[in-house]
Amino acid sequence: MKYRVFIEQDEDGVYVAEVPSLPGCISQGHTRADALKNIREAIAAYLESVEAHDEPIPPPISEEIVEVSG
Numbered sequence: 001m002k003y004r005v006f007i008e009q010d011e012d013g014v015y016v017a018e019v020p021s022l023p024g025c026i027s028q029g030h031t032r033a034d035a036l037k038n039i040r041e042a043i044a045a046y047l048e049s050v051e052a053h054d055e056p057i058p059p060p061i062s063e064e065i066v067e068v069s070g
Contacts, residue, residue, distance in 0.1 A: 003060045022043065026042070
């Protein structure tokens with residue numbers, strides 16, 4: 001499965017990663033690569049927890065990139 005991840009650098013320089021389709025699934029890292037590694041682990045743990053509690057797995061969000069000439 002593929003999930004959309006938003007990554008932003010906060011005011012302290014830490015990279016924060018969030019998965020919109022998995023409420024509360026947030027992680028961080030000192031570098032962008034660390035944040036991506038950590039959010040992959042967070043997603044795996046989130047999905048394991050959902051399965052363990054017999055809850056439905058939230059579907060990944062599909063998206064399209066639209067180019068607009070300006």
